Amino acid sequence: PLVLGFETSCDETGVGLVRGHTLLSDALATSMAEHERFGGVVPEIASRAHLEAMVPTVHRALAEAGVQASDVDAVAVTAGPGLTGALLVGLAAAKAYALALDVPLYGVNHLAAHVAVDELQHGPLAEPSIAMLVSGGHSSLLLVPDLAREVVPLGRTIDDAAGEAFDKVARVLGMPFPGGPPIDRAAREGDGAAIAFPRGLTGPRDAPYDFSFSGLKTAVARWVEARSRAGEPVPVADVAASFQEAVADVLTAKAVRACRDHGVDHLVLGGGVAANSRLRALAEERCAAAGIVLRVPSPRLCTDNGAMVAALGSRLVAAGVAPSAPELGADSSLPIDVVGV
Ligand code: ATP
Ligand code: MG
Ligand code: FE
Numbered sequence: 080p081l082v083l084g085f086e087t088s089c090d091e092t093g094v095g096l097v098r099g100h101t102l103l104s105d106a107l108a109t110s111m112a113e114h115e116r117f118g119g120v121v122p123e124i125a126s127r128a129h130l131e132a133m134v135p136t137v138h139r140a141l142a143e144a145g146v147q148a149s150d151v152d153a154v155a156v157t158a159g160p161g162l163t164g165a166l167l168v169g170l171a172a173a174k175a176y177a178l179a180l181d182v183p184l185y186g187v188n189h190l191a192a193h194v195a196v197d198e199l200q201h202g203p204l205a206e207p208s209i210a211m212l213v214s215g216g217h218s219s220l221l222l223v224p225d226l227a228r229e230v231v232p233l234g235r236t237i238d239d240a241a242g243e244a245f246d247k248v249a250r251v252l253g254m255p256f257p258g259g260p261p262i263d264r265a266a267r268e269g270d271g272a273a274i275a276f277p278r279g280l281t282g283p284r285d286a287p288y289d290f291s292f293s294g295l296k297t298a299v300a301r302w303v304e305a306r307s308r309a310g311e312p313v314p315v316a317d318v319a320a321s322f323q324e325a326v327a328d329v330l331t332a333k334a335v336r337a338c339r340d341h342g343v344d345h346l347v348l349g350g351g352v353a354a355n356s357r358l359r360a361l362a363e364e365r366c367a368a369a370g371i372v373l374r375v376p377s378p379r380l381c382t383d384n385g386a387m388v389a390a391l392g393s394r395l396v397a398a399g400v401a402p403s404a405p406e407l408g409a410d411s412s413l414p415i416d417v418v419g420v
Pocket of ligand 1: 160
């Protein structure tokens, strides 16, 4: 079946087309630049931008896939979590297409979609797998017995998400928003062992699968502040690399531990932070040493896009999960263990 997916949970208007596990098109419009001077996504601006970008983005997705709207067999849409106003634009569009084409509508969880997207590149997910979702608003370790029906949360961040930490540290270093890409670039010229930043929640009595990045963020800010106050130059590349190393170290150590504790030898990464080059390299290294098969989508598919929603929709269709009710609504804080709404 041909599945049309809509993603509008944040600042990306994503429309994708997927057939089975095959990615046909992935059209994207972003209002990122309009938020930059505010240092974060402004919900009102994002909603309006989705509204303006929606129809052209759908047309681009259909053209790139070389299909007609009438070929579509099912529609999938992010129902949450995310910004309510932004989600509503995607829901309205998805409902309109489902109704007009007389095909079923599947409301899906944005976070599960970040995991499902990997199937477009690496085929069906081994089940069970451990999934580590690291994005702008979430950081979680999940046990995935069945991506279409059952996702079990093992742990999550108790304060900031990993992506949020990248964004805040970038701000401290005078880099643009979102901070992940510029930190990743700066870190390539730096030494990850230059500064010993704290590794949150890694003590023997700490929750093994929970994360904390707020202390790390504060430690980086204090370190930079102290340097500046002393009138010394801030070694930006070393700070970026050492911060990035602390994040990658904790994430990979906990993910490998979750695999080992649960007797699972497949790990999949998802979410914007999974685009990070050091995280990818360290995960590769540690998984190889532990005999774990690692799967990470290409960086382009790690950040928000429409194909990931179509990928999860395709999974739900194949599994025979019931479609959503026509009154499907947005849930800004949809729990991570709800896959289809
Ligand atoms: P959520 O998925 O939790 O709703 P979101 O959709 O805003 O949040 P994503 O688009 O998945 O998040 O990811 C965006 C985040 O990923 C930002 O915080 C950004 O800084 C981070 N990010 C993107 N590329 C990189 C990178 N190369 N290194 C580290 N972080 C990155
Ligand atoms: Mg975004
Ligand atoms: Fe996301």
